Amino acid sequence: MAKTAETVKERVETKSPAGNDAPQTQTDSKTQAQAVEFSEAPETETTGGGGSIDILLDMNVPVTVAIGQTEITVRRLLQLGPGSILKLDKPIDAPADLYLRDTKFATGSIVVVDGRFAVKIKHIAGLGEPGAEKPKSK
Numbered sequence: 001m002a003k004t005a006e007t008v009k010e011r012v013e014t015k016s017p018a019g020n021d022a023p024q025t026q027t028d029s030k031t032q033a034q035a036v037e038f039s040e041a042p043e044t045e046t047t048g049g050g051g052s053i054d055i056l057l058d059m060n061v062p063v064t065v066a067i068g069q070t071e072i073t074v075r076r077l078l079q080l081g082p083g084s085i086l087k088l089d090k091p092i093d094a095p096a097d098l099y100l101r102d103t104k105f106a107t108g109s110i111v112v113v114d115g116r117f118a119v120k121i122k123h124i125a126g127l128g129e130p131g132a133e134k135p136k137s138k
Contacts, residue, residue: 064099065119067110095122 010042020114068088096119108119 002014061100065108065110066097068094 068090068130070086070088072086097104098106098108098119098121104125106124107119108121108123111118111120
């Protein structure tokens with residue numbers, strides 16, 4: 001569908017330079033719109049039932065697991081070394097929070113699988129639930 005814009009002329013009221021209160025009307029010929037034509041966008045075919053969402057299904061996304069947090073001074077941070085211990089704000093049996101970017105989407109417990117840390121998901125937060133919030137920075 002082609003659309004066109006019409007030429008527009010603006011009418012401006014001014015007072016007479018002679019101090020006359022009778023308004024004068026003049027046409028401002030500088031304010032004009034030019035005709036523009038938009039061509040139709042070609043229709044695209046979707047493949048399969050998922051359409052263009054299929055491209056997203058194989059994308060990697062970073063997931064962050066927070067087991068707790070703490071706040072320390074820069075002086076204490078510079079004193080840290082191998083063997084240093086940072087006490088976190090959560091008890092050991094508290095669930096870990098899983099974040100997609102900065103949004104909490106699940107909670108789980110820390111487990112060990114094949115000698116590596118892993119997370120066993122216990123709950124996935126739904127949209128609008130109170131658990132779906134950004135992490136609190138201290």
